[in-house]
Amino acid sequence: MHRGGWAAFAVALxxxxxxxAIVPRGAETIGARPAPDRPPTRDTTRAPVMRPVPVRQxxxxxxxxxxxxxxxxxxxxxxxxxxxxAGPPVATLPITEDTATxxxxxxxxxxxxxxxxxxxxxxxxxxxxxxACDAARVTDPADAxxxxxxxxxTVQVGDGKAFATGYYEPEIHGARTRRNGYETPIYGVPADxxxxxxxxxxxxxxxxxxxxxxDGSKFVPYYDRTAIEEGALAGRGLEIGWAADPVEIFxxxxxxxxxxxxxxxxxxxxxxxxxxxxxxxxxxxxMKDRGLLAPGQSSMQGIMxxxxxxxEEGRAIMRENKSFxxxxxxxxxxxxxxxxxxxxxxxxxxxxxxxxxxxxxxxxSMDRTDATGLWIAQDTGGAIKGANRFDTxxxxxxxxxxxxxxxxxxxxxxxxxxxxxxxxxxxxxxTP
Numbered sequence: 001m002h003r004g005g006w007a008a009f010a011v012a013l014x015x016x017x018x019x020x021a022i023v024p025r026g027a028e029t030i031g032a033r034p035a036p037d038r039p040p041t042r043d044t045t046r047a048p049v050m051r052p053v054p055v056r057q058x059x060x061x062x063x064x065x066x067x068x069x070x071x072x073x074x075x076x077x078x079x080x081x082x083x084x085x086a087g088p089p090v091a092t093l094p095i096t097e098d099t100a101t102x103x104x105x106x107x108x109x110x111x112x113x114x115x116x117x118x119x120x121x122x123x124x125x126x127x128x129x130x131x132a133c134d135a136a137r138v139t140d141p142a143d144a145x146x147x148x149x150x151x152x153x154t155v156q157v158g159d160g161k162a163f164a165t166g167y168y169e170p171e172i173h174g175a176r177t178r179r180n181g182y183e184t185p186i187y188g189v190p191a192d193x194x195x196x197x198x199x200x201x202x203x204x205x206x207x208x209x210x211x212x213x214x215d216g217s218k219f220v221p222y223y224d225r226t227a228i229e230e231g232a233l234a235g236r237g238l239e240i241g242w243a244a245d246p247v248e249i250f251x252x253x254x255x256x257x258x259x260x261x262x263x264x265x266x267x268x269x270x271x272x273x274x275x276x277x278x279x280x281x282x283x284x285x286x287m288k289d290r291g292l293l294a295p296g297q298s299s300m301q302g303i304m305x306x307x308x309x310x311x312e313e314g315r316a317i318m319r320e321n322k323s324f325x326x327x328x329x330x331x332x333x334x335x336x337x338x339x340x341x342x343x344x345x346x347x348x349x350x351x352x353x354x355x356x357x358x359x360x361x362x363x364x365s366m367d368r369t370d371a372t373g374l375w376i377a378q379d380t381g382g383a384i385k386g387a388n389r390f391d392t393x394x395x396x397x398x399x400x401x402x403x404x405x406x407x408x409x410x411x412x413x414x415x416x417x418x419x420x421x422x423x424x425x426x427x428x429x430x431t432p
């Protein structure tokens with residue numbers, strides 16, 4: 001979802017620079033510029049106002065301590081390079097029945113991909129997962145905790161010090177066609193947006209890609225957020241929908257997917273389809289550095305409140321994030337994570353695939369109870385980089401928004417790998 005999945009929202013995406021979310025007082029003024037050749041339908045209806053959802057206050061918890069004596073390896077680019085050490089037995093972890101059941105369901109759906117894909121962490125091979133995946137197919141959900149204890153061992157990557165944020169599937173007011181109160185376009189992927197694999201031109205640029213467009217005989221960067229909002233794509237028939245509030249759609253772009261609540265009571269689900277190739281800038285960090293956010297206001301809800309209270313300055317700040325996301329309508333199950341599979345609320349998490357195998361279980365023991373539990377790595381995010389960095393997915397609706405918008409948890413992470421993994425890679429492990 002963060003990637004298209006950009007998957008879906010992390011506070012770090014707002015506060016930090018680069019993923020893979022966004023009434024309205026000021027909805028008609030922040031970034032909403034009507035296309036000159038497509039006047040809105042004239043009617044007397046107006047978009048309903050979405051009520052603010054306050055941040056959910058967490059219940060504090062004491063995280064499990066990491067395994068001591070592990071020396072962090074600066075500059076490590078994979079889990080194997082960062083070093084791993086054995087963690088506690090799975091059976092000793094405080095895994096609840098609910099989290100185990102959700103994790104089992106999510107793990108099952110990941111297995112088809114997990115056993116086939118190459119793991120860039122350097123820890124596992126596809127075949128390593130086959131026994132656990134075979135067992136998962138026939139395990140009764142009531143035995144989910146026993147399943148994980150039977151088929152997995154835990155490892156700590158590096159020093160194990162984890163940081164977790166949250167994202168969710170936004171629900172915002174929108175319409176399929178432009179009408180009064182729905183005047184911010186939601187674009188599909190433009191035909192002139194070209195992605196170039198630089199590795200085809202130089203081995204030094206392997207795995208590097210850029211996006212842009214052809215202008216005459218030159219390849220140039222694609223239009224940035226300001227140019228697009230000022231009409232660079234208007235009149236080309238790219239609009240797949242129209243949002244009621246530009247602040248909400250800005251944050252939905254950060255999340256990577258969401259639901260449009262239509263005027264007729266229907267729902268249109270949209271998901272990430274592409275990005276303009278421009279660098280992501282976290283506006284929360286800009287606002288914090290400039291002293292615009294009061295203490296305790298750096299949650300998604302606090303940032304949105306400031307943007308609406310200061311519409312002109314808010315539009316300018318949002319435009320400092322030159323990145324722009326394009327969408328497509330989703331008609332099947334969703335939202336989809338980086339594996340192309342539906343992500344599970346309170347069960348899926350976004351990770352850096354160089355440090356956590358995509359599809360693997362992870363136990364997070366954090367300083368707040370809601371983030372503590374068993375998660376399945378099914379997504380990625382542009383700001384989710386490095387060892388022990390996670391973005392937890394909370395589903396859709398007000399409760400998900402309230403939790404994800406203020407999620408910021410620290411603690412310890414233990415990666416669950418198939419039994420025997422540590423013995424096989426023992427030469428690369430650290431001994432505390």
